[in-house]
Amino acid sequence: xxxxxxxxxxxxxxxxxxxxxxxxxxxxxxxxxxxxxxxxxxxxxxxxxxxxxxxxxxxxxxxxxxxxxxxxxxxxxxxxxxxxxxxxxxxxxxxxxxxxxxxxxxxxxxxxxxxxxxxxxxxxxxxxxxxxxxxxxxxxxxxxxxxxxxxxxxxxxxxxxxx
Numbered sequence: 001x002x003x004x005x006x007x008x009x010x011x012x013x014x015x016x017x018x019x020x021x022x023x024x025x026x027x028x029x030x031x032x033x034x035x036x037x038x039x040x041x042x043x044x045x046x047x048x049x050x051x052x053x054x055x056x057x058x059x060x061x062x063x064x065x066x067x068x069x070x071x072x073x074x075x076x077x078x079x080x081x082x083x084x085x086x087x088x089x090x091x092x093x094x095x096x097x098x099x100x101x102x103x104x105x106x107x108x109x110x111x112x113x114x115x116x117x118x119x120x121x122x123x124x125x126x127x128x129x130x131x132x133x134x135x136x137x138x139x140x141x142x143x144x145x146x147x148x149x150x151x152x153x154x155x156x157x158x159x160x161x162x163x
Contacts, residue, residue: 022123029118034111035081039066040074041115044108047084047100054097056089072096083107 004012023038030036036044042064047055057075061068075098078084083104089095100108124132139146 025122026115026118030111030115033114034107036107036111039064039070040078041108041111043071043074044078044083044100044104045112047098048105048108048112050099052099054087054089054099057086057096057098060098078104 027038030038030041034041043060043066046060046063057071058068060066061071064071066074075084075086079086081103082101084098085101086096086098089097127135136147
């Protein structure tokens with residue numbers, strides 16, 4: 001790559017290739033075991049973290065980085081499976097809110113547990129504790145407090161980041 005040092009090229013291309021390989025493998029595993037993709041699991045995880053509240057689909061879209069139409073398509077499929085329910089927002093009839101059903105809570109719990117184990121096996125097990133700490137510091141520059149804000153991270157790990 002023009003203008004890049006070998007380390008810069010290795011770092012950037014390595015990040016891209018690692019992301020591609022991991023997301024493809026994790027997505028395929030989730031689909032085979034639970035009929036879900038990574039984006040769908042993230043939506044379900046955010047609904048799970050919302051507890052008894054009904055977040056708007058527009059909020060889910062913003063939080064996941066997906067378009068509202070993409071979130072709506074995921075919701076269509078999840079609703080057909082009986083994992084979510086949708087309703088019009090009481091304060092804004094243009095907005096739609098969603099919540100997990102009991103079946104959805106069961107699926108997300110099983111899928112998140114399997115996903116966490118797959119991430120440990122496919123990624124974390126390849127890193128020493130020191131290497132994981134270095135990556136955490138590097139990625140914190142781009143996404144400060146990301147793990148702390150992620151509902152999918154166990155509370156004990158999130159709490160470890162707090163002063």
